[in-house]
Amino acid sequence: MTPTPDFWGQLFVFVLASFIGLGVIRRVSRLLHTPLMSITNAISAIAVVGSIIVTGADYPRPIRILGAIALFASMTNIVSGFLITDRMLKMFKTDTRPGEGGSGGGHS
């Protein structure tokens, strides 16, 4: 690993990604703000990438233990975040279930 990473490049990426994020998120349907929050939770669990390196590299044991806890926390967010987002999104329907509630009349 080089001692001098490209700070300005990183900052550049950060600023551009933030602008893309603001542009994309602004268009998200207000109906979906709760699922939006759970999917961005799952995506920000990208900390998994850092945790894998810290856990799996040839580092001293205490350091790897910290990594493993972080990896566990990130994986929990990935799994629960994506699953609950999908579970919620499945519920958003345009029309009521056919045949539900008996009675044929009254659907406008």
Added chain:
Amino acid sequence: MTHGLVQLAYIIATGLFVFALHWMNTPATARKGVYAGVAGMTIAVLATWSEPEVVHHLWIVLALAAGVLVGVPLSRVPLTAVPQRTALSHAFGGLAAGLVGTAKYYLWLGEGPENLTPFRMIAIIVEIILGFLTFTGSLMAAGKLQEVKFIPQRPVTYPLQNVANLGLLGVAAAAGVALVINPTAPWAAFAFPVIIVLALLFGVLLIIPIGGADMPTVIAILNAYAGLSAVAMGFVLDNKLLITAGALDGSSGLILAVIMCKAMNRSFTNVLFGAFGQVQQVKAGGEEKAYKAESIEGAGQVLEQSNLVVVIPGYGMAVAQAQHKVRELYDQLKKRGITVKFAIHPVAGRMPGHMNVLLAEADIPYTDLVEMDEINPDMPQADVALVVGANDVVNPAARTEKSSPIYGMPIIDADRARTVFAIKRSKNPGFAGIDNELYFSDKTWMLFGDAKNVIGELVKQLSGGSGLH
């Protein structure tokens, strides 16, 4: 895998994450977004795992397996518990960032002090402060939402609270600056844990003064913090995928926080400082006002004769788990050819979009869920406004009462409907502790009781004898 291939995988993952969020712009494509997100995450994990640096695999497998074991049950919580699950996941995100930052610092302190450049030290300090304060702050928020016994629900305030909190953060920042200047000093290994403890403490103190009505804003802010801590981790590890994905999460939290703020008429600086500004409780004068109560039969008859019924749900609907009964009422009214719409205030409930998810769970078509700004012009045409467990979001004092703590907050114009029925559990004032003059209006009739029972009775009334003639 070579370095180049890993970077390529990261670029693909970033693209998939952007698409995942893009597809959330309408419910029709939103599920595609989840698949894109899962694909991006899988690619990112596999690419990282294949890096030559990664030589021990057992712990990775165990940690991932443990994550699955805990993650799956967490995704099955009832939808009324989604706010606390979300807060809990912000806590996990903050914890992961804080721990990786700590691990990296001690690793470099021991094995490569030349890596601790000033820029990287700044990133590490930001990462651990944001990470650990998000960890305890989100745990506190989750505890408040879950109504855990030893965490006070009501806002806890004390003199000089803001000064004390900011002072604490200032001390942590000062210690951080000292570390940036001198990362390998003999005292550095001890100063670092001090910053961690201060950040953990600050997170707790940040959430203690927050009441339930402010939770949607606070959860959005914690979301942004969790994202930014991932960005800081990206700076520390020189990993652009972490920076982009964290930035997406951060901007999402920021936008949601701004929307929540506007919906409560709170300033943006107020948000940046962690929603410190607790509303001052203004005691209304001692004058007694009288509610007018209505019977289920009477309310049923009025509902039957309506053309347009607007239901205004609030947190009380979630507490009473009344959404399925609301759906039955919706069916009964629809059967009679009555138009039923749901008016959704942005801060109704305990997190952004909370009401929409609960109503969608009850199989109410999302086309009938209408935002505040779109429903308000139609409110004068509404025959009935049915308020289910909402309070401050329909309080006309927000329009007129300059001394009211909610003055200026946009509200749903329930009071402009021809008749208002308000379901209320008790005669006590709402969460913000403010009297709601809507309840004393000439056209308002109160239906006292648990929201689920009251609506259940209404459904019984409508499906019973009177509905058949």
